Every structure is written in structure tokens, then in C-alpha cells.
Amino acid sequence: xxxxxxxxxxxxxxxxxxxxxxxxxxxxxxxxxxxxxxxxxxxxxxxxxxxxxxxxxxxxxxxxxxxxxxxxxxxxxxxxxxxxxxxxxxxxxxxxxxxxxxxxxxxxxxxxxx
Amino acid sequence: xxxxxxxxxxxxxxxxxxxxxxxxxxxxxxxxxxxxxxxxxxxxxxxxxxxxxxxxxxxxxxxxxxxxxxxxxxxxxxxxxxxxxxxxxxxxxxxxxxxxxxxxxxxxxxxxx
Numbered sequence: 001x002x003x004x005x006x007x008x009x010x011x012x013x014x015x016x017x018x019x020x021x022x023x024x025x026x027x028x029x030x031x032x033x034x035x036x037x038x039x040x041x042x043x044x045x046x047x048x049x050x051x052x053x054x055x056x057x058x059x060x061x062x063x064x065x066x067x068x069x070x071x072x073x074x075x076x077x078x079x080x081x082x083x084x085x086x087x088x089x090x091x092x093x094x095x096x097x098x099x100x101x102x103x104x105x106x107x108x109x110x111x112x113x114x
Numbered sequence: 115x116x117x118x119x120x121x122x123x124x125x126x127x128x129x130x131x132x133x134x135x136x137x138x139x140x141x142x143x144x145x146x147x148x149x150x151x152x153x154x155x156x157x158x159x160x161x162x163x164x165x166x167x168x169x170x171x172x173x174x175x176x177x178x179x180x181x182x183x184x185x186x187x188x189x190x191x192x193x194x195x196x197x198x199x200x201x202x203x204x205x206x207x208x209x210x211x212x213x214x215x216x217x218x219x220x221x222x223x224x225x226x227x
Binding site for chain 1: 118147149154155156157158159162164172173204206208211215216218219220221
């Protein structure tokens, strides 16, 4: 079945430590790939997107993501986490391969320890 | 710069009541979406409108209807609310369906008692 999966429901990280959030997809072809962030009580904001080209994508707020076709993954990373990065993060897929609809994973909630 | 505006922000309904959630965007986007967000389930697509005059079912359309009133506005109607429809509802818009950035409203928190 076509799906986008975020295996980690919660992640706790210390301020200043690195962060990696996992995203896997299962589609017949490579969909367009997105990462969104949702701060408490807010709507969603786009962090970055991948359509084609360079497999390492830079986004806002110091985030980057790497597309790995062989692993059907699009993992999000940040080298040094700030307390303001505490939020919920969503991987999403779109484009023709995903039926031209924007479909979201279940989300990963990130807690940042002082 | 309003972006995507949803009204109301909060609503409490009794089982069986009806209501319409309103959404308007000022970015001249072709595509609009309605999602619901429930804990642990991410955002699930209810209905979407690829362009003015068209609407399509998403993943969880049962119990909902939509109207794409014009290019700016996309409303979601609950004809007979049920407790299972307690959720946070998000409207979004994008230039084209599914392959460009989507912009989200602030959400409507709906409780059905």
C-alpha cells in the first residue's frame, strides 16, 4: 500500500545535540518530498522540499534533509538543536507518484531538554 | 499578508448539529485542501479542490461535504456532527495540487459533545 511513515512518535534531545528524524515512503515512483514543522497551537510551516536534483536539501531554521532512493527515505537533520526547535515535525509526499495529493506521515514530536 | 484564514478558531457542537467551517486564501492559489489532525495520526486529507469548480474526496470524507465557492474560498460542512468528528481542522492552499508548497491556516478546534 502507498504510505509515508515516520517511525519515531517522540524524540527527546538535549539542547545543542544533533537531531535526526526519519521518514520512509512506499510509492511506485519517487514522490515529491516535504518536511513541515508545527509549533504548539499553530499551523504548519514548510521547512524544505525535494523534487529532483541534489539529494541533500537545505531548508529554513538550519535544517537539512537527505533523499536516499535506495532506502526510500528522506530523513531530516539539524546539527545543533535549540530550545525553540521543540515542535511536531511532519514528513509529507506529493506529486504525480502520490496521486497529486499532499499526504502526511503521522508526525514526530520533538522535546528539547535544557 | 493574511495567507490562509480559517473561521472559527474554536467551536463546540452538540451531536447532530450542523456547521460550516470557512476558509479563504488571498494568494491566488488554484488548489485548496481540508485536513483533520488527530493525536498520533498526523494530518488526514478530507477533501481537496484541485481548481475552482472541482472537488475530490481524500482519505476520510465520510460525514463531510465541501464547496469551492470561488477561487478564494473553500468551505467544509458537517451536516450532522458526531463525537468522532472532534478534531483540529486545517485548511491549506497551494499553487497546484500536491507538487508545490502548501500554506496552512491556523486551524479550527472542534469539539462535538
